[in-house]
Amino acid sequence: MSRYPNITSEEGIRRYDAQEIARYCRRHLWKVIGRALTIAWFFGTFIIALQLDKWRGQQEIDKYKRARQLRQILTRLGPTFIKVGQALSTRPDLIRKDFLQELTKLQDQLPPFDSDRAFKIIETELSRKVSELYQEIAPQPVAAASLGQVYRAFLHSGEEVAVKVQRPDLLPIVTLDLYLMRWGASLLAPWLPLNLGHDLTLIVDEFGCKLFEEIDYLNEARNAEKFATNFRDDPHVKVPTIYWRYTNTRVLTLEWIDGFKLTDTAKIKAANLDQNKLIEIGVTAGLRQLLEFGFFHADPHPGNLFALPDGRMAFIDFGMMDQLEEFTKETIASSVVHLINKDYYGLAADFVNLGFLTPDTQIEPIIPALEQVLGKAMGESVANFNFKTITDEFSELMYDYPFRVPAKFALIIRSLVTQEGLALSLNPEFKIIEVSYPYVARRLLTGESPQMRRRLIDVLFKDGTFQWQRLENMIAIARLDSKFNLLPTAQLGLQYLLSDEGQYLRRQLLLALTENDRLHTEEVQRLWNLVKDDLQPGQLFNVALTAIRSFSNETVPTPIPKTKAPLIK
Structure with missing residues (x-):
């Protein structure tokens, strides 16, 4: 039985479009009114409780009780408000510390939905029985989040996987909530300073776009693979493998991650x-x-x-x-x-x-x-x-x-x-x-x-x-990064100076060296003292030779591997 009566998942809109959502909500005005009254009831009782605490001088005594109440309200109102609570849980500048501690629980301490429903969603999305898809799957979820919950499972081929299943009836309720949020933002904007109210509906739209993208697990799978490709050269970052044969819009199967x-x-x-x-x-x-x-x-x-x-x-x-x-x-x-x-x-x-x-x-x-x-x-x-x-x-x-x-x-x-x-x-x-x-x-x-x-x-x-001090500061600070190697940077700089693109910089550097009718030998000496330990004469000769060859061949400057150039024997 759906927690949101008379709303079926088929009625939901698949991509965020503020105008389309408005048309949908106008066709289902009684649902909008019902949802608005529900939201108003929950937050109205909460505000009244806060006011009573203030009148009775019990704000300090009841503050943790009210924090729990707010978390429970957001949980009961469903995924959209849980996502808002998650966003607020990272903003100690906006939220009181006692409320912050409770809102943090929205990140991974949410009530799960029934596993029978979850397994039916898996079978509907993947068109196969759960037993045919997985050699073994835990009867209860290991984690429940705002939009779905995760089961630990094993494929028939032996791989340990996480199976992420979307909450039922998600799109319709998210659609109604975003419409009401946008409507509320448009009402609130004129009462705020111009700079704060100007983009309020745009922020709701941005939130809505991202929320709709997050609901589509195929989109999430593509994002994961793109992210993994970006970090393929970084041995310190791990991205779980996606199992596409066991993934669809509302079910995502990916490599199990054991960690803290x-x-x-x-x-x-x-x-x-x-x-x-x-x-x-x-x-x-x-x-x-x-x-x-x-x-x-x-x-x-x-x-x-x-x-x-x-x-x-x-x-x-x-x-x-x-x-x-x-x-x-x-x-x-x-x-x-x-x-x-x-x-x-x-x-x-x-x-x-x-x-x-x-x-x-x-x-x-x-x-x-x-x-x-x-x-x-x-x-x-x-x-x-x-x-x-x-x-x-x-x-x-x-x-x-x-x-x-x-x-x-x-x-x-x-x-x-x-x-x-x-x-x-x-x-x-x-x-x-x-x-x-x-x-x-x-x-x-x-x-x-x-x-x-x-x-x-x-x-x-x-x-x-020319800002000599800035260049000194940047080199000194960049050297604090263990991945920074001055030799490839020097080679790139020489290649750039010798290229057509570097004509402006060549002219400006000559002017900088003779600025105010004097040679800036003191600044050059300071720079040399800063880099001389990393740039031995033999290495500098190699760098210059490589740069000249690159220029003479009219090649486009590209970064060289970040390894030190060999010394001339």
Whole structure:
């Protein structure tokens, strides 16, 4: 029997379309009214209970009771509200600590649905009996999530697998909830500051698109394989294999992962795993997703990341993913460098390019506010930087200046803050900049694409003046990254300087060396002292020779393998 009477899965809309959903809901107005009354009843009783606690002076006594009540309400309202609760569980800046602890349970402590129904869904989707599909399958699920639940099983060929089965009657109720959320957002938007209300319905649309994609397990399987392809050269990242013969829209069969949740610090310590290494793997993987591939995991909560006994990190649940354009990746990289260098004019320009400010915004009045708020968040040292602090401080600007959060960046910010929170659970002293800035500096210095090389030039030149100190800082910080090798970077730089594309940089460097009618030998000496241990004369000769050969053959500059060049004998 469906928990949502008179709604059948066949009536659901397969892809998110706000107009189509509106038409569907207008045809089923009585269902919309019924659902709206149910939601209003649950939240109305909760608000009344909070108000009674306040009147009776029992807020502190009943706070944990109310937190449990909120979690139970979201659970009873179903998948859409559970997903909202999961998102809020990663936002300590928005939610009280007592509520936060309860909402965290929505990530992996949800009630399962009946296994008989789950097995019928498997047989319907895969057109075979469960016994024909699996040699053995557990009678009860090992985990229940917002959209489905997971069974441990063995294929007839012997492989141990996880079988993910979608909750019944999912699409119709999600459709109604998203319609009501969008309607509520449109009503609420005029009462909010312009910058906060502007994209409220767009954020609901973004959430709706991702939720509909997450409901389609074939889409999730494709995402998992794309993610695995991106990380095929990374021995520290594990992605489970998809078994396509046992997968369809509402059933997903994938390799079983044995590991420990990243929040289970006791088991991680008992397994003698290096917590700082796990942090580095997770943060670097997150940065590669955003700045290298542009294809990122938008739901990295603790239930989706596991530490494996061999020290690797496993990603699971690829339903909620997103893709960034090349321009966005480059701009994010340069904005991190502008922030670290406290170049608030450059940062404001990045905000315009990323959509946080409209192109017609007068940025000069905003610069002092950026300097005050972000300078406060940064503190006196780069090491004090963290995304959570930046997010908290930046939110203050939203009320006084025309900032807005583009819908896509709501997912990015959530992803970054969540990953940082996971890292902090492993090491409370963790500073994300110690991993992220060396990576960003290395990405810019190696300049694997023309666009990234142009970003490097933008960073190194300010108002036509070469920023010697920035180059020194970037090289020094990039060397903190164990994967950074100066020799290939030097070869790429020489190849670029000798190419047609490097004509502008050749001219600017000559001007920089003779700026203010003097030779800048002091700056050059400082740079040489910084890199001389990594660049021996014989190695430099090899690098120059390779670059000249590349130029004479008119080849396109490409990165060489990250191994040190042999010494000339």
